[in-house]
Each structure stands twice: as structure tokens, then as C-alpha cells.
Amino acid sequence: MDKIDVNGSLMDVRVLFSAEKIHQRTKKLADQINHDYGTTETLAVLIVLNGAFVFAADLVRMLQMPTEIESIRMKSYEGTQSSGHIQLLMPLPDNLAGKHVLIVEDIVDTGRSLSFLWKELQRVGAASVKICSLLNKPLSHESKDLKIDYVGFDIGKNFVIGYGLDLDSKYRNLPYIADLISPQ
Ligand code: IMP
Ligand code: MG
Secondary structure (H helix, E strand, O other), X not given: OEEXXXXXXXXXXXXXXXXXXXXXXXXXXXXXXXXXXXXOOOEEEEEXXXXXXXXXXXXXXXXXXXXXXXXEXXXXXXXXXXXXXXXXXXXXXXXXXXXXEEXXXXXXXXXXXXXXXXXXXXXXXXXEEEEEEEEEOHHHOOOOOOOOOEEEEEOOOOOEEEOOEOEOOEOOOOOOEEEEEOOO
């Protein structure tokens, strides 16, 4: 168990997925995506910043088709709670009409962010939209309708950090994914 500083108090973290385990799972996801899309058609990879930047950097280097890499920023979280209010923090890239789009996300919690983004991509006329998320909290989903095409790991409702995932903008650089354990 490691200790990290959270707002001045030392908190215990428990490693859930090591760097090695994440790498192996990412390779499996990339194999599946390569198989499903083939190697000829261009895939527009839409990275949800900031959280997905580490995962996406590893994933896209394992993809074999031509790609166009785009990004988007959304905000829904305050601390460890979903605010329920989704905001686009930058305009959607304007070149996605007619494209096959793969959204790359760090984690799906309530699913509100991705439902919102999925609808936006339908609105601008993407040819197809699929979702790849490293982590998924199925017990927290609000709607049964959200389909996540590629999932790295299903987890429980715990708040996790590392490998791109933050707590108030910190800890994204941890090479592993860890559970935050509150002090006794
Ligand atoms: P949703 O709209 O509730 O699905 O929230 C998704 C977004 O909330 C993710 O893209 C993350 O940025 C953030 N989030 C949700 N759960 C966690 C967590 O356990 N750790 C860090 N960020 C999280
Ligand atoms: Mg995110």
C-alpha cells in the first residue's frame, strides 16, 4: 500500500491494476479494434481529455489503420462526485461528419458524459460512433441504453486515480490505477 497526499492528509492507495496489467489489456483491446475496423479505412479517434490522454497514447500506437486523432474536453466532476451537469470545454472538432469515430475515454461512471457526446456526434453526422473506455463502473450507469463497445476493466463504484485519472487534477501521472482508501 502506498501513501499519497490528498489536500494535506496522507491517504492510503491500493493498486488495482499495475502498469503491466494495463499494457496487456490495452493490447487485447487494440487487437479487437484492429480486427473490427480492418486496416484500410481511416478511423477518427476522439480522445476525451484530460483523463484519457495516457490510455489513448498507448492505445493509438497499437492501431493498424490510418487514423486522425482529435480531442475534446468535457467537465462533469467536482472532487469525487459527478456534478450531473455536462459541459463541453472546447468546441467539437468540425471535421467529423461522415467519419467513423471511436471515442476513447478513461472511465464511464454515470454515463452522462458519453451519452451527451454520443448525441453530439450523431448531430454532426458521424458515419459511425463507437466507444472504447479503459474503465467502466457498470453499477453506476444511469441508463441501460449506453453501449460501450470496448471496455478494459469493469470496476465497482470506488473512486480511482492514476494512469490519466485525477482527483482535482492531481495523480494523473501515476503509472498504475489505484483505489483511494479513506483514512480511518
Ligand atoms: P460520467 O459522465 O458520470 O460517466 O463521468 C465520466 C467522467 O468522470 C470520466 O471521464 C472521468 O473524468 C470522471 N470520473 C468518473 N469516475 C472517476 C473516478 O473514479 N476517478 C477519476 N475520474 C472519474
Ligand atoms: Mg474523463
